[in-house]
Amino acid sequence: MTDLALAFKSLLVAFVMLGAVPLLVANYQFLLVGLHFRRLHYAKCRPWFPRTAILIPAWNEAAVIGTSIDRLMLLDYPRERLRIYVVDDASTDDTPQVVLAREAEYPGNVVHLRRDRGGEGKAATLNHGLAEILADDWMQAILIMDSDVIYEPSSLRRMTRHLADPGVGSVTAYIKEGSRPGNYLTRFIGYEYITAQAAARRSQEVLGVIACLAGGAQLHSRANIEAIGGQVDTTTLAEDTVTTFETQKRGRRVIFEPHATVWAEEPGSIVALWKQRLRWARGNVQVTRRFKSVWFRPQRNNRLGSISFGLLWFCLLLLPVFMVLASASLVILFFIDYQLAWAAFHVLWLTNVITYIFITSFTLAIDPGVGRHTWKEALLFPGLINVIILAAALLPGPVSWIGHELAAAAGFGVTLGWVRGIELFTYVWLSACMGVAFVGKLAESRTFGRFLGPLFVYIGGYGPLLCAITTAAYLKELRHAEATWDKTEKTGKMGVPT
Amino acid sequence: MSQPEPAAAGQVTAQQTQVFEDEVRDAIRYERGLAIRCVACILLVAVILALRVYFFG
Numbered sequence: 001m002t003d004l005a006l007a008f009k010s011l012l013v014a015f016v017m018l019g020a021v022p023l024l025v026a027n028y029q030f031l032l033v034g035l036h037f038r039r040l041h042y043a044k045c046r047p048w049f050p051r052t053a054i055l056i057p058a059w060n061e062a063a064v065i066g067t068s069i070d071r072l073m074l075l076d077y078p079r080e081r082l083r084i085y086v087v088d089d090a091s092t093d094d095t096p097q098v099v100l101a102r103e104a105e106y107p108g109n110v111v112h113l114r115r116d117r118g119g120e121g122k123a124a125t126l127n128h129g130l131a132e133i134l135a136d137d138w139m140q141a142i143l144i145m146d147s148d149v150i151y152e153p154s155s156l157r158r159m160t161r162h163l164a165d166p167g168v169g170s171v172t173a174y175i176k177e178g179s180r181p182g183n184y185l186t187r188f189i190g191y192e193y194i195t196a197q198a199a200a201r202r203s204q205e206v207l208g209v210i211a212c213l214a215g216g217a218q219l220h221s222r223a224n225i226e227a228i229g230g231q232v233d234t235t236t237l238a239e240d241t242v243t244t245f246e247t248q249k250r251g252r253r254v255i256f257e258p259h260a261t262v263w264a265e266e267p268g269s270i271v272a273l274w275k276q277r278l279r280w281a282r283g284n285v286q287v288t289r290r291f292k293s294v295w296f297r298p299q300r301n302n303r304l305g306s307i308s309f310g311l312l313w314f315c316l317l318l319l320p321v322f323m324v325l326a327s328a329s330l331v332i333l334f335f336i337d338y339q340l341a342w343a344a345f346h347v348l349w350l351t352n353v354i355t356y357i358f359i360t361s362f363t364l365a366i367d368p369g370v371g372r373h374t375w376k377e378a379l380l381f382p383g384l385i386n387v388i389i390l391a392a393a394l395l396p397g398p399v400s401w402i403g404h405e406l407a408a409a410a411g412f413g414v415t416l417g418w419v420r421g422i423e424l425f426t427y428v429w430l431s432a433c434m435g436v437a438f439v440g441k442l443a444e445s446r447t448f449g450r451f452l453g454p455l456f457v458y459i460g461g462y463g464p465l466l467c468a469i470t471t472a473a474y475l476k477e478l479r480h481a482e483a484t485w486d487k488t489e490k491t492g493k494m495g496v497p498t
Numbered sequence: 499m500s501q502p503e504p505a506a507a508g509q510v511t512a513q514q515t516q517v518f519e520d521e522v523r524d525a526i527r528y529e530r531g532l533a534i535r536c537v538a539c540i541l542l543v544a545v546i547l548a549l550r551v552y553f554f555g
Contacts, residue, residue, distance in 0.1 A: 034536030037529035365535040
């Protein structure tokens with residue numbers, strides 16, 4: 001073999017192994033969750049009830065805003081130290097009437113702010129409210145939330161107690177999916193939120209850096225909101241992430257309070273999920289560019305530049321790239337060195353098996369309450385075909401035997417050609433699963449869409465669907481597509497467990 | 499950064515202090531429990547891999 005051929009094969013194997021990096025980083029992230037008890041902030045907490053302004057941006061939120069205000073008035077928090085500011089972004093439905101009725105019902109606690117010219121996006125709406133609130137000195141802390149989220153009664157005071165430490169700039173809560181009765185997609189999101197919030201934010205806290213304050217639950221001290229300029233960013237689609245980064249860049253700590261629970265209604269259709277997540281993913285691409293001087297450059301006053309945080313951030317952002325590279329490399333290797341392809345595939349998928357078992361079991365253990373009604377979606381998170389491949393990687397003998405039995409029952413024998421074909425299919429599937437999940441989005445709005453949409457997501461996988469959305473975000477950003485704020489429709493069908 | 503004035507936090511009752519202490523104790527217990535659950539999940543992976551190596555390899 002020539003040196004060139006050897007170098008080419010080595011490069012392909014390296015690309016396949018690169019696919020294992022996000023898996024190893026995911027395992028590292030979840031191992032950190034187990035160390036969270038060593039990084040708790042409670043030693044610096046006290047019962048702490050600053051005068052808190054709750055800022056709610058609202059555009060055509062008549063279905064949900066009344067319930068949200070009512071629930072906020074049930075917060076276990078001194079009522080005289082609470083004011084709710086609803087910034088009505090030129091709503092055309094009954095939002096103003098609903099808010100004005102609540103203003104009359106809770107005098108001194110609810111303030112209706114009206115923007116006559118709307119449609120400039122959530123960040124501009126928030127800035128309108130921030131300007132009003134900062135104009136007088138009543139506010140000591142500000143809670144920025146979404147109009148549809150529901151706070152458990154203890155959640156705000158569990159968050160404010162961290163502000164007793166002046167080194168803390170912001171606090172966020174644990175957002176859970178609260179749609180009831182919900183459907184298959186909200187159950188996927190419910191499970192995803194354990195991984196993305198309860199687990200990921202705990203591990204980030206161990207590293208001393210938080211990637212994002214949840215948009216629906218971000219509490220800031222007055223000092224912090226003033227330090228970052230008294231307004232939120234309007235130039236990206238991820239104003240909450242920018243606020244989080246700016247807070248930490250100025251040396252203030254951001255805290256995740258996992259025991260402050262906030263319930264949110266999440267999209268119940270693939271099309272709505274796609275719209276929401278495309279905005280988030282594009283926002284993350286924009287944040288990555290905006291803070292390019294931060295990555296992998298350790299600073300004295302914050303941990304944004306730490307190697308660990310950089311790995312967590314980029315492994316998630318570049319996951320589709322890793323998947324496509326590994327898949328394409330395996331396919332090329334299959335044709336030029338079959339044995340090498342098989343060996344590389346084996347290493348990659350055994351890493352996948354370990355990751356799948358560890359992360360799925362630990363995620364369900366982190367929040368058993370949510371896990372009880374999302375365990376099926378947890379098991380099928382990578383998609384049915386990927387789960388079968390995982391099973392084959394773990395138990396090649398039994399799965400092969402089942403395959404032969406099924407083939408025999410169907411009346412045809414398994415030839416070497418068939419085996420090779422299946423192997424090639426598994427190599428291709430590593431990236432093709434994203435496309436199949438994407439087909440679910442296309443199918444949803446067509447005939448039998450209510451049946452085909454879920455079918456494609458279960459087969460292709462919810463995780464691959466998120467990767468497909470990230471890929472779409474790359475493309476939109478590369479094309480400099482217009483960044484509009486597409487609001488996620490909310491129905492108010494929330495059921496908060498008591 | 500200096501410690502904020504206690505008055506900034508409003509008057510805190512003995513009951514609120516008690517609730518705070520109870521909640522913090524429960525939270526610490528839960529977080530320590532997560533460490534044990536993490537170890538249990540690692541053991542689960544180890545057992546499954548051992549079964550694979552010795553019985554289904």
